[in-house]
Amino acid sequence: MIQITLRQKFYIAAALAGLIVLAAVMHSIRSQIEINRLEREAAAFTETAKASERKADAAQKNAERQSERAAYLEQQIQEIRAIADKQDDEIKKLNSDTNTARGRVDRTRRVRSIATTTAELCEKLESLGHGCGE
Amino acid sequence: MESEQSAVSSKQSAVGRQRSEGSIVNACSATADELLESRRLVGALETENSALSERLETERSISSLLTKANEARGAEAAALRVALAAKDETIAAKDAVIENRREMIEALKKKPRSPLKRITDILIGAAIFAVIK
Numbered sequence: 638m639i640q641i642t643l644r645q646k647f648y649i650a651a652a653l654a655g656l657i658v659l660a661a662v663m664h665s666i667r668s669q670i671e672i673n674r675l676e677r678e679a680a681a682f683t684e685t686a687k688a689s690e691r692k693a694d695a696a697q698k699n700a701e702r703q704s705e706r707a708a709y710l711e712q713q714i715q716e717i718r719a720i721a722d723k724q725d726d727e728i729k730k731l732n733s734d735t736n737t738a739r740g741r742v743d744r745t746r747r748v749r750s751i752a753t754t755t756a757e758l759c760e761k762l763e764s765l766g767h768g769c770g771e
Numbered sequence: 772m773e774s775e776q777s778a779v780s781s782k783q784s785a786v787g788r789q790r791s792e793g794s795i796v797n798a799c800s801a802t803a804d805e806l807l808e809s810r811r812l813v814g815a816l817e818t819e820n821s822a823l824s825e826r827l828e829t830e831r832s833i834s835s836l837l838t839k840a841n842e843a844r845g846a847e848a849a850a851l852r853v854a855l856a857a858k859d860e861t862i863a864a865k866d867a868v869i870e871n872r873r874e875m876i877e878a879l880k881k882k883p884r885s886p887l888k889r890i891t892d893i894l895i896g897a898a899i900f901a902v903i904k
Binding site for chain 2: 703728742
């Protein structure tokens, strides 16, 4: 049986206590490093989230600007379409006038002669810019 | 006798000439009318053509504006897609922050007491043990 003196017991106890303290210190340091790492990560993620939010806000503002521009252009298109409708009505009227004029030309083309005096003919030619006196 | 025949002949010739001149005048009159109406038709066609040209310009303006509006709508859609992607990124980053906080809570729960406090506890224990002995 090994005899251990009180002093030796004290040393063993002190050594054990030292080991326990060392282990605790190591564990604490490791734990603190882990917490610091997580804090750094959290800061990075927060910064990423803020940057993404800023990007989203800028894109949304750009989308709003484009939407306003498109609305303005569509408004202009509506106004020009109203003008185009009026022009279409005018063209219909002009087309009708043209058809009437074409009909008159066809009718006059079918007439071979018109009983006219020389004076009346001269008057007609005058109105056409080819007077008999010229 | 001959002179009588000559007179009749010249009279017939004059009548024929008169008739011929009359028919020429009548034909010219009809032609003049046709020319007048043709000129009117040309005028009407020119007016119609001018109106059609204006209408074409209007349609070109509409087409140009439609192209611009289409581009603006396209840019709006692209910007919205970018905004949506950025929002997704934000959500992902915030999810990561939440997960990180959860990990930190766990780490803080597992974190041992301060070594100084532990030393103090050990010393107190040793002192109590020494007193009892």
